[in-house]
Amino acid sequence: MEHHERALSAYVEGVRGDADVLAVILVGSVARASEREQSDVDVYLVVTDERFARETDAGRFAWTERHDLDYPGSYIDVKLASPGYLEIASVHGDDPTRSSFAGARVAFSRRDGLAELVTRIATLPDAAWDERVRSHVAQARLYGGYFLVQGAQGNDAFLVRHASVHLTLAAARAALASAHVLMPGPKYISGLMRAVPTPDGFLPAWDRAVSDPGMDSGAELLRRLLDWLGHGMTPDEALSTFIRDNELTWLRGGAPAEFF
Structure with a gap:
């Protein structure tokens, strides 16, 4: 104006x-x-x-x-x-x-x-986007397939909610990266999830995991994410990627995957 x-x-x-x-x-x-x-x-x-x-x-x-x-x-x-x-x-x-x-x-x-x-x-090459998808899928696998399970089995309400939040964030970041969309900040994620293409059923599963965190909603979201973007990543590959992008960021001089 x-x-x-x-x-x-x-x-x-x-x-x-x-x-x-x-x-x-x-x-x-x-x-x-x-x-x-x-x-x-x-x-x-x-x-x-x-x-x-x-x-x-x-x-x-x-x-x-x-x-x-x-x-x-x-x-x-x-x-x-x-x-x-x-x-x-x-x-x-x-x-x-x-x-x-x-x-x-x-x-x-x-x-x-x-x-x-x-x-x-403001521009990333295709290879960088592909690696981001892989990183965020690895995040989702560990938070949804390990930490969320540990929280539910131990009746640890904090761990359940913590793992659920990180699972939904990782799933959203993977969806955005697959569409080559940058994430300006957490307050934009809900809107962006409705603006990028996702497979049938993925968005409702994501909404459910956000609004009703727990084993059932988390398992459904993770299953849909892996069916869509898992690309045959093995559990060991997911673990190594997760450790690289979280526990070893101090060594690599980067930031954890959720802050890419």
Whole structure:
């Protein structure tokens, strides 16, 4: 909307004189043209790697500016980035980071090739999607086929609910990955599950496992997931994948699968 564009232009004018500022990247609903009248304006402020190090060493990663200056309730929601940050995000970024750049627009830049780099962040190759499906299926097998069973057999209500939540999350992430859809955050999963293609009966089974966690609903969801995306993964392969993606993330320098 016009008032959002005015707010963005005013913000850019306010920061472009800073020699450490290399770019402003518009993201969020305004970039995707899905904003509401009162939406805020989301941007990444790209600064030099040296400035990024100083700011983040001081614990400054994000902030808001221009409160109520551009339209009623307006503000600029700023996240800090740098060329190094963007390059690493294009290789190792998790889903929320990658999805935050979907539809992004470079509003101001002193650097060539920034738009192409931003596009790379929000894009994954087919092989990466296939590996994500495999990882999330392994998560589902362990949470649904082992931890949920252990919780039910031991009458451990916490473990039953914990395993059920992780099972439904893993099943949802596998479904999204099979459709090459990034996961912006947990609050979007229920909606996204209704937007991606799934086999007949899968979505009702997922809904049941969410609303009525337990052995019966979990077993049904896991069965449907394995029939759809199990791809012949053996129990030992699932266990090794689960350990790699959870217990050994400290060794590999990554994040657990649910945070990909």
